[in-house]
Amino acid sequence: MRGMNGRNFRELLEGKWSEGKFVCVGLDSDITKIPRAAEREDTRTTIVGFNRAIVDATKDIVCAYKPNSAFYEAHGDQGLAALRETIMYIHEVAPDVALILDAKRGDIANTNEQYAKAAFQYLQADAITVQPYLGRESLEPFYSRKEKGVIVLCHTSNPGAEEMQTLSVCDEVSPHRTLPLYKVVARLAATAWNGNGNSCVMVGATYPKELGEVRAIVGDMPILIAGIGTQEGSLKKTIENGLDSRKKGLIVNSARSIIFASRDADFAEAARTKAEELHNAIKDAL
Helix, strand or coil: CCCCCCCCHHHHHHHHHCCCCCEEEEECCCCCCCCHHHCCCCHHHHHHHHHHHHHHHHCCCEEEEEEECHHHHCCHHHHHHHHHHHHHHHHHHCCCCEEEEEEEECCCHHHHHHHHHHHHHHCCCCEEEECCCCCHHHHHHHHCCCCCEEEEEEECCCHHHHHCCCCEEECCCCCCCEEEHHHHHHHHHHCCCCCCCCEEEEEECCCHHHHHHHHHHHCCCCEEEECCCCCCCCHHHHHHHHCCCCCCCEEEEECHHHHCCCCCCCHHHHHHHHHHHHHHHHHHHC
């Protein structure tokens, strides 16, 4: 199913995967790290100008862009305007590239309905990252938009992930055994929550063994990979453990190591170089 604007997240991904493109550039545009050469008259124009340069330099080798909303929300009206302008620009110059809003939303259904409207109607994102902690009915406002991707945090890349995500819980399928929580989340995302076929999960490259376990649970469902680059996740192990049965299925995100590859006037060219390096490394590992 396609949305009112003719876009469908899974179709956009499949199109890029068929071209051998798996790189996702995270637009975590921290204004304190934007090169001086990209500075403009105010916060909005500085962020938008920087993002446009990154997009122009990388749009032909990526499958998705993923702005993290926190880096825009922190600047109030100007930041939100910059986020929307960035998304509109990507839709204009790279209409076949998916746009993931990395917002990690998670609340009761009534509140999530408003988050869904903001993400999909106002910002016109193709997918959103969400928290699974409140359960199925809380996520329904996202899942009900059949053309939109719902990327459930499963096993994240940060060091503190194991404090909760690996806790043993009762397995409802086999009550006499336990499973780590992330496996339960993966199974729910792939089955009970996936009635519209628009479910995805996010797994950190810093946990390659767990990535392989999640892939075995979710089948050919898309997996967003975080932690490549600055967090030093292993790309080789990510590809080995994360590809689906068709040698596809991965959205390999890298943010800071690409967009802040240079703090000088050549920042866009440096970003292109880093994105190409990641693209070629994935290609070699397939």
